[in-house]
Amino acid sequence: SQQGEEDPQALSIQEGENATMNCSYKTSINNLQWYRQNSGRGLVHLILIRSNEREKHSGRLRVTLDTSKKSSSLLITASRAADTASYFCATDAEAGGTSYGKLTFGQGTILTVHP
Amino acid sequence: GAGVSQTPSNKVTEKGKYVELRCDPISGHTALYWYRQSLGQGPEFLIYFQGTGAADDSGLPNDRFFAVRPEGSVSTLKIQRTERGDSAVYLCASSAQGPPGRQYFGPGTRLTVT
Numbered sequence: 001s002q003q004g005e006e007d008p009q010a011l012s013i014q015e016g017e018n019a020t021m022n023c024s025y026k027t028s029i030n031n032l033q034w035y036r037q038n039s040g041r042g043l044v045h046l047i048l049i050r051s052n053e054r055e056k057h058s059g060r061l062r063v064t065l066d067t068s069k070k071s072s073s074l075l076i077t078a079s080r081a082a083d084t085a086s087y088f089c090a091t092d093a094e095a096g097g098t099s100y101g102k103l104t105f106g107q108g109t110i111l112t113v114h115p
Numbered sequence: 116g117a118g119v120s121q122t123p124s125n126k127v128t129e130k131g132k133y134v135e136l137r138c139d140p141i142s143g144h145t146a147l148y149w150y151r152q153s154l155g156q157g158p159e160f161l162i163y164f165q166g167t168g169a170a171d172d173s174g175l176p177n178d179r180f181f182a183v184r185p186e187g188s189v190s191t192l193k194i195q196r197t198e199r200g201d202s203a204v205y206l207c208a209s210s211a212q213g214p215p216g217r218q219y220f221g222p223g224t225r226l227t228v229t
Contacts, residue, residue: 030215042222043158043206088157092215102148102171103218105157 006089006106014114019076021109023089024069030094032065033103034074037086046074046087051094081115117141119221121207127227128197136192136224140209147190148218149174149182150206158206164190197228 005024013019025032031050035043049056049065049072056063062075076083090103120139128134140147146165150158160174164184172182179197184190194201204225208218 033217035220041204043208043220045217045219048217090157094215101146101163101165101215102160102174103150103158104160105150107155107157 006087006109008109009107010110010112012112012114013079015079015081017079017113019079019083019111019113021074021087021089021111023072023074023106025072025089025091025104025106026070027091027093029067029091031092032063032072033090033092034061034063034072035088035090035105037088037108043088076111079111079113081113084111084113086110119207119209119219121205121221121224123224124222125225125227127229129229130197130199132197134194134197134226136194136205136226138190138192138207138209138221140188140190140207141211141219142188144209144211144219145187146210146212146218147184148208148210149190149192150208152204152206152223154203161192161205194226197226199228202226202228 007022029051033048034046037043047058047063049063060077065072086108088105088108090105122137148163149161152158162172162182163170167187179195182192204223206223208220210216210218
């Protein structure tokens with residue numbers, strides 16, 4: 001079963017605009033990761049945020065994590081047509097401080113950036 | 116450097132047949148993961164190896180599915196008596212040390228059972 005709920009399911013924007021995707025989860029986590037997927041094939045890792053971190057940046061990406069609300073958001077600034085893809089959050093759950101190792105993915109957000 | 120590779124990239128088989136899907140992890144990565152992704156869904160965990168042993172096989176849907184990693188490198192996912200519901204993209208990932216941490220994914224094998 002999938003832990004994450006992502007919203008929106010689909011997002012359509014113009015080049016230059018910002019895109020925000022949200023992810024909620026249910027269990028305690030060691031970390032949360034965001035991935036991008038083009039054409040339903042290989043996943044590209046974007047960013048990892050640990051449970052004791054609240055915000056992280058990488059280039060045009062900004063990720064926030066609120067463990068009290070069990071939610072995360074991914075912001076892509078100044079979007080480009082090449083950002084068109086599906087975006088997934090994945091949680092690395094833990095118990096007693098030990099990571100389970102397996103990632104639990106949300107259903108994803110399909111982002112379309114129009115030139 | 117070489118990433119995770121998976122073969123074949125596409126596999127079409129008839130219902131009831133046996134299939135093997137191969138994963139070559141990044142050299143030196145001790146942890147290897149298999150996931151399955153159905154159309155329009157996120158990947159779902161199947162099994163995780165640390166070295167040669169399966170550390171967690173809780174995601175395997177039933178006993179038709181089996182995976183091995185005999186030498187701690189290449190892994191093979193084996194599916195017996197395939198069913199149409201097994202059609203999906205099967206993704207393999209590896210990581211340097213095991214959890215927690217970043218997983219590097221291969222391009223996947225698209226399995227179609229007719």
